[in-house]
Amino acid sequence: MKHNIIFLNNKAMEETDVLDMHAAIEDVKNAYILNHKQDVINPGKCVLRWGKTVDDENVLGRINAMPGYIGGEYDMAGIKWIGSGPMNYKKGLPRASVTVILNDPETKLPVCVADGTAISTVRTGASGGVAIELLAKSNAEVITICGAGAQAHTQLEAALICRPTLKKVNVYDIIPANADRFISLSKNKYPDILFNNTNNVEAAVRESDIIDCVTLATTPFIKGNWLKKGALIMNMSDYEVDNDCVELADKVVVDFWESIKHRMISTVALMWKDGLFKDEDLHAELGEILIGTKRHRESDDEIIYFNAVGAGILDIAVAARCYQRARRENIGITVPFWE
Ligand SMILES: NC(=O)c1ccc[n+]([C@@H]2O[C@H](COP(=O)([O-])OP(=O)(O)OC[C@H]3O[C@@H](n4cnc5c(N)ncnc54)[C@H](O)[C@@H]3O)[C@@H](O)[C@H]2O)c1
Known part of the structure; x- marks a missing residue:
């Protein structure tokens, strides 16, 4: 049995236009709408928290698992796995690092592993933008x-x-x-x-x-x-x-x-x-x-x-769009998952 996945690092993600804010705003709106049309599975966050309290968490850090499925034009499952190291700045590292795994919703097999760090900031900006559009x-x-x-x-x-x-x-x-x-x-x-x-x-x-x-x-x-x-x-x-x-x-x-x-x-x-x-x-x-x-x-x-608390379906919407583009334009590295 052979199965390949696509690996998209930060540079490859940029090639897929992950930083296109206009597109991200559309993705985020679609995700909110599909949520209310009940065309998503959005089970919520699982927080892997160091320490016992939120104050501990803001020093010692956390890794959040945010799985989801989004329907509509996206039809993609996956998970956002986001590490937050509040003290990373002392080592010259960013606080947040994000890995996104996309899975085929039919077979459930993984199809893509991507750096989701830019996705996370872009989709959070887009959420803020949608709020401003509707509420400011x-x-x-x-x-x-x-x-x-x-x-x-x-x-x-x-x-x-x-x-x-x-x-x-x-x-x-x-x-x-x-x-x-x-x-x-x-x-x-x-x-x-x-x-x-x-x-x-x-x-x-x-x-x-x-x-x-x-x-x-x-x-x-x-x-x-x-x-x-x-x-x-x-x-x-x-x-x-x-x-x-x-x-x-x-x-x-x-x-x-x-x-x-x-x-x-x-x-x-x-x-x-x-x-x-x-x-x-x-x-x-x-x-x-x-x-x-x-x-x-x-x-x-x-x-x-x-x-806003965010949800994995927002990241998966943006990631699915970038993945489809990567497939169309041969962006990223194909990795044998099962040889
Ligand atoms: N709602 C969402 O969907 C969503 C998504 C991603 C991140 N976030 C949240 O956004 C926040 C910022 O994330 P980031 O990646 O920009 O973090 P970051 O560490 O890059 O930046 C945080 C900034 O806030 C400043 N800061 C910290 N405490 C402060 C205080 N009490 N008053 C004023 N400034 C203070 C820091 O000096 C730093 O410049 C985090 O709490 C993160 O969890 C929310």
Whole structure:
């Protein structure tokens, strides 16, 4: 019995156009929609956590297994296996490293092993972009990005695609040098945008139409009473914003509610655990808004809280598109899996 798989390293992934944000936004939208059409299998994350608490995890690290199947034009199964080494920066290594395995949904055989590191940042940026498209004010001009790491680049790219009205970007990082590095790279890419490295989060949030949090915070540093009317507060990672950001919101929107409750690290999840937020308080998942059963932003005054936990089906959608292109154009290395 012989069986080959395709191996796609980071360079091969670039050749498949993994960094195409417009395509990733379409993939992510499709994944949200297929989720609500029940054309996915989305069993949630399994967290291989070092230590006992989230605080331990943010020092010692974790590896998350995120399996899934996505139907529609993708028709692909697989798993995202993402290592997070928070102390990797001391060795000059990125925090996140991602391996994606794709499996034929019929035979269940593996067909591809790929570096999914770029997929992960691109699809997370795309998720943020979809949230901005549906939930931010149509004329949003100021965004504050908290956390100037790997995700910040794709959050910004997608934000500028989905809200081309943006003119000013405040950047806050607990390590100001990270914000400096992020800004000097971004200035070259977006010369018409005004960038501001700030350590005054309150002032930055108070003037922002969009606040996009991609940090490793485990203690909230953003207060709800700083949010101006019409703000979209995006809790893209863990415990970054206080309960008031949820309580004062006119709408609470998420990507995958059951997964958020299962992961149990974001503000709205912790509030749900403490009985401060109920299932019926949730306005919508993004997919419900995309298929039209729930409303997007309805006025310029609404404050909207958004939380994303992510799911393997988002990565598998992007990976499946890249894999199909690799097959068509002979990109990557064919490896004998069974000889
Ligand atoms: N929602 C999703 O689907 C999804 C997907 C991928 C990553 N994430 C999350 O996004 C976050 C960022 O990921 P990354 O790959 O960019 O990480 P990274 O390590 O590359 O960057 C994180 C940045 O946040 C800064 N930071 C840490 N704590 C902070 C604090 N309290 N206040 C301000 N800045 C702080 C760090 O200095 C660093 O510059 C992680 O928590 C990750 O789990 C979410």
